Amino acid sequence: MSRTVLMLPGDGIGPEIVAEAEKVLNRVNEKFSLDLHFESALVGGAAIDETDSPLPDETLSKAEKADAIVLGAVGGPKWDSLPMAKRPEKGLLGLRSNLELFANLRPAILYPQLASASSLKPEVVSGLDIMIVRELTGGIYFGQPRGVRNLEHGERQGYNTYAYTESEIRRIGRVAFETAQQRGKKLCSVDKANVLEVTVMWREIMEDLKREYPDVELSHMYVDNAAMQLVRAPKQFDVIVTGNMFGDILSDEAAMLTGSIGMLPSASLNSQKQGMYEPCHGSAPDIAGKGIANPLATILSAAMMLRYSLEEEEAALAIEAAVSEVLDQGLRTADIMSEGATRVSTREMGDAVLNAL
Ligand code: NAD
Numbered sequence: 001m002s003r004t005v006l007m008l009p010g011d012g013i014g015p016e017i018v019a020e021a022e023k024v025l026n027r028v029n030e031k032f033s034l035d036l037h038f039e040s041a042l043v044g045g046a047a048i049d050e051t052d053s054p055l056p057d058e059t060l061s062k063a064e065k066a067d068a069i070v071l072g073a074v075g076g077p078k079w080d081s082l083p084m085a086k087r088p089e090k091g092l093l094g095l096r097s098n099l100e101l102f103a104n105l106r107p108a109i110l111y112p113q114l115a116s117a118s119s120l121k122p123e124v125v126s127g128l129d130i131m132i133v134r135e136l137t138g139g140i141y142f143g144q145p146r147g148v149r150n151l152e153h154g155e156r157q158g159y160n161t162y163a164y165t166e167s168e169i170r171r172i173g174r175v176a177f178e179t180a181q182q183r184g185k186k187l188c189s190v191d192k193a194n195v196l197e198v199t200v201m202w203r204e205i206m207e208d209l210k211r212e213y214p215d216v217e218l219s220h221m222y223v224d225n226a227a228m229q230l231v232r233a234p235k236q237f238d239v240i241v242t243g244n245m246f247g248d249i250l251s252d253e254a255a256m257l258t259g260s261i262g263m264l265p266s267a268s269l270n271s272q273k274q275g276m277y278e279p280c281h282g283s284a285p286d287i288a289g290k291g292i293a294n295p296l297a298t299i300l301s302a303a304m305m306l307r308y309s310l311e312e313e314e315a316a317l318a319i320e321a322a323v324s325e326v327l328d329q330g331l332r333t334a335d336i337m338s339e340g341a342t343r344v345s346t347r348e349m350g351d352a353v354l355n356a357l
Pocket of ligand 1: 013072073074075076077089092261262278280281282283284285286287292293294295297335
């Protein structure tokens with residue numbers, strides 16, 4: 001069955017890293033007879049320059065039709081003075097909302113070869129492999145009413161609303177339970193049920209869902225404790241599920257346990273498992289065009305796409321094994337360089353992954 005993958009290089013280092021991911025995808029496409037068909041389109045600043053819009057209609061229409069999307073990154077100083085609604089980031093947010101990408105999956109994997117890059121002791125983080133499932137389109141970031149109002153006595157008050165419907169919680173819960181089933185079968189739901197009613201309901205719904213997934217061990221943790229446990233003993237976690245704001249904070253915390261932003265992939269999925277896959281980092285304008293960006297986060301995002309949207313586990317595992325092999329070979333881009341390793345360019349790193357495949 002032929003499937004379409006839309007490549008959205010975007011800005012800054014985006015085109016350089018997406019080119020390497022495309023090379024790798026082309027190779028697994030042949031090797032595993034995946035019948036993938038690739039298209040590309042403009043998004044972000046590159047789209048503003050050509051069409052005056054960060055998300056042209058043509059891009060959105062291609063995205064809606066695609067089975068999955070690989071995105072590089074958007075943004076850069078060139079567009080920073082534009083009004084908020086015309087900024088490159090609007091392209092990304094527009095894709096997330098139009099495609100209803102409510103489930104954000106962010107793994108924090110520490111390759112043993114890079115253990116010294118973490119700020120934690122190697123024995124605490126070596127072998128770390130956590131998946132954070134963050135609700136992406138609801139919660140306090142979207143709740144109404146919101147704003148800043150003038151109170152009767154003349155003081156201003158800022159306010160936001162933390163609200164989740166039962167169905168919003170159930171759908172992210174299902175993604176999390178299913179993700180746990182594909183991994184270590186342990187799910188920790190993070191909430192603040194000792195203070196916030198919305199998360200009391202969140203906890204009840206997770207407990208209710210557990211009956212559908214008897215093979216998954218469910219636990220609950222308050223968010224303050226989860227933040228502490230992530231730096232104390234992060235390897236206790238397999239899959240973590242949480243709401244939008246807690247997930248925003250915890251996923252950055254977990255990501256940083258691994259030391260390098262250039263290694264971290266992510267997936268954002270909707271209920272049809274259509275997804276957008278992108279590295280966690282931005283467009284790195286400081287190194288754009290120099291050929292030194294680390295393409296591995298984008299290559300690993302392509303592996304996640306094969307696993308979660310295209311259900312090609314064997315091809316996903318092959319890419320992940322190839323990445324591990326090039327690290328074993330001592331090849332490093334500048335951001336993960338260490339003593340005794342061999343420094344390589346963006347393209348050389350992509351070529352090394354191809355060879356390992
Ligand atoms: P950034 O992630 O682009 O860069 C932070 C630092 O990490 C920089 O020193 C950069 O050189 C380095 N870095 C990032 N990715 C790297 C890679 N693959 N290899 C080697 N080094 C890498 O964050 P920033 O500097 O805060 O933002 C730059 C631009 O990116 C801004 O316009 C911002 O809005 C945008 N941004 C976009 C996204 C996205 O598209 N999803 C996410 C974050 C930031």
